[in-house]
Each structure stands twice: as structure tokens, then as C-alpha cells.
């Protein structure tokens with residue numbers, strides 16, 4: 187990772203007011219659009235319309251939407267669907283109890299200094315496919331209030347478990363290990379055609395592998411682990427707390443190493459790990475006048491205005507000062523497109539680093555001074571995350587630390 191010493195901040199990385207409440211999953215656009223389409227509660231029911239339009243585009247022979255393009259996407263998504271299907275708490279391989287770890291390991295806690303345990307966890311996460319790993323204290327505000335039907339309850343003691351009426355998380359589970367998996371930058375550039383979606387599918391498969399494997403590693407050391415993909419808690423604020431990056435105008439995390447071209451997963455644990463520190467490397471200041479994601483969003487789902495706390499639609503959770511996204515507009519474009527979209531990741535200059543041509547589109551460009559993006563690009567080149575022959579031309583993204591899976 188790029189050293190964070192000069193980026194670390196001592197204040198809270200976001201402003202949260204008294205109106206904030208924990209977010210229920212049933213307010214997510216995946217659920218609300220699924221309900222509008224079918225009258226039933228579910229995450230995936232929105233896919234019906236998307237598949238109809240996918241079939242139409244295959245029949246029309248549209249470039250980037252062929253059967254072969256979709257086949258490549260489906261192959262990339264296999265491990266995601268097998269391991270955790272984007273994240274349903276305590277289901278499939280995301281179970282909250284050991285999968286294969288023998289009891290003699292699960293019941294024997296390896297006691298080591300926090301520094302050593304933290305180092306071991308970060309090394310294991312890298313081996314299982316995480317390209318970035320950070321540790322956060324588990325802030326209960328970021329735990330979902332409800333899944334589709336049941337609440338998540340934070341309780342005093344016991345083991346993590348799912349009862350008939352609730353998901354119970356004991357308060358000793360007070361750390362989140364947040365992992366980012368870098369996506370393929372060339373495939374993402376093809377958004378909104380199907381190869382862009384393939385980058386996301388592969389990212390989901392890789393994050394499933396990382397979350398499930400790391401949880402088993404932690405259990406085999408005698409600690410509790412809850413593996414999560416998109417489920418159980420909000421990944422982005424946990425990643426901000428874990429010092430992995432900052433929130434951008436497009437509602438996604440921007441990391442110093444890969445911009446937003448990542449997927450996030452996490453493991454919640456009672457292992458006494460050392461938390462990392464939130465960072466500021468100028469993202470919010472840059473987003474103030476960049477607007478590229480908003481201008482290139484086909485559904486006008488991204489705000490062109492300043493940060494607010496009220497939210498812009500029923501899918502939002504008000505009370506945090508930020509740029510809110512209209513989730514339903516975004517998802518309805520996916521349906522019409524016959525494939526998911528990642529234009530906001532593809533056009534974000536933090537995805538591929540500084541190119542001088544982007545200056546014409548950024549309202550703050552001042553040739554006399556380096557902007558936050560240029561400073562970040564220098565750092566990415568220095569630490570091996572970007573390669574470029576001529577400064578100002580488009581650099582090439584590299585993933586220097588990837589090991590294992």
C-alpha cells in the first residue's frame with residue numbers, strides 16, 4: 187500500500203447529524219426496484235427486466251452485448267454465486283460459524299500481541315486475494331438495522347447467530363477487517379457494455395474468496411469471524427474508518443492505489459486487532475469541481491450540486507453530509523442496458539491516474555499548480571501502481587502486490 191502517514195487525519199472523516207439512523211437493507215434500490223417489478227421482496231428480482239433487454243441486444247447483434255460477452259461475464263461470476271451471492275448474511279459460505287475448521291482449533295485461542303495478530307491477518311488477507319486491507323473499530327452505526335425481514339441486533343454476549351426473529355452480533359465482535367479487491371481496469375473501461383460488468387463479476391468472485399478464506403483463518407486461530415460481502419454492514423464507511431480511502435461524488439470509495447476500481451468485503455471479528463487511521467488525500471476537494479462522473483452518468487443519478495445531509499430519494503439514508511445517489515435511477519438504467527454499469531468508475535480520473543486531457547473537463551484546472559489528482563498519480567507511479575512513459579499521457583494500471591488466489 188502507499189504509505190499513509192502524510193494522509194492520516196485525527197478528526198472524524200464524515201459529519202453525521204442527529205437524524206442519522208442505521209440503514210435497513212429493504213430500502214436499497216435492488217429491493218425497491220425488485221418490489222416495483224414483481225410485488226415481491228427480494229434483491230435479485232430486478233434482474234428479470236435486465237435479462238429481457240440482454241436477450242434483445244444479443245438478438246440485435248449489438249457490439250459488446252453478444253452471447254460470448256455474456257458467457258464470459260457468467261463464468262467470472264461463478265465463484266460469487268457459489269460462495270455468497272453478493273452477500274446474504276449467514277448463508278452459503280458466508281455462514282457465521284466455522285465451515286471446515288476442526289473444533290480443536292476453533293476452541294483454542296492463539297494469544298499473541300495485537301501487533302503480531304494484525305500483521306498476520308493482513309498477510310493472510312493478501313494471500314487470499316485482497317489488494318488492500320485495513321482494520322476499523324466496528325462502529326455500530328454502520329451495521330444494517332434490518333436485512334430483508336429480520337433486524338440485526340447488537341447484543342451483550344454469546345456467539346454470532348441467526349434466530350427465527352433476528353441476527354445477533356455480540357458486542358465483543360468489535361473489529362472490521364476491510365478488504366479491497368482491485369478490478370480489471372481495461373474491462374471497466376468498456377462500461378456500460380457487458381465486459382465492464384465482467385470486471386465487477388470477477389471482483390465479486392474474488393471478494394467472496396477473500397472473505398470466506400480469511401474468516402476460516404481467523405476461526406482456526408480460535409477467534410470469532412463473520413464473513414461479509416455486501417451484507418450485514420455498510421462496506422464504504424467501514425473502509426473509510428479503516429483508512430482505505432475517501433468517499434467520492436459518485437458515492438463510492440476512492441483509494442489512493444486504485445481509485446474506485448475496487449470491490450469491498452469485510453470480516454467482523456473479536457480478534458484484538460490494531461485499527462488503522464482514516465485518511466484525506468484531497469478527494470472531496472477534487473470532486474467539488476470535477477463532476478466527470480455526474481456528466482457521464484446515463485441516468486443522471488449522481489449529484490452535480492454540493493454535499494447535503496437530507497438525501498435525494500427513498501433509497502438514501504439521511505443524516506450524513508455527502509453526495510447522495512439516486513439508486514433507483516441507476517438500477518433502472520442497468521435494466522434498460524441489459525447489463526450493469528460502471529461508467530462512474532471508468533471515467534473517474536482516480537481510476538487510471540492523471541491525463542492532461544482531463545484538465546479541459548475539470549473546472550478547477552490551474553496549470554500553475556498540481557491538483558490532488560496529480561499528486562496522487564505521482565505517488566501511484568512511485569509505489570508501482572501506475573506505469574507511464576510520458577507524464578500527462580494515459581498511464582497503465584498495475585496491481586503490484588497481488589499474491590495467491
Ligand code: SF4
Nearest residue numbers: 483487516527529530
Ligand atoms: S453505475 Fe452508471 S448509472 Fe449508476 S450511478 Fe454510476 S454511471 Fe450512473
Ligand code: SF4
Nearest residue numbers: 434473476477479534
Ligand atoms: S469523477 Fe470526478 S467528481 Fe466523480 S468521483 Fe471521480 S473525482 Fe470525484
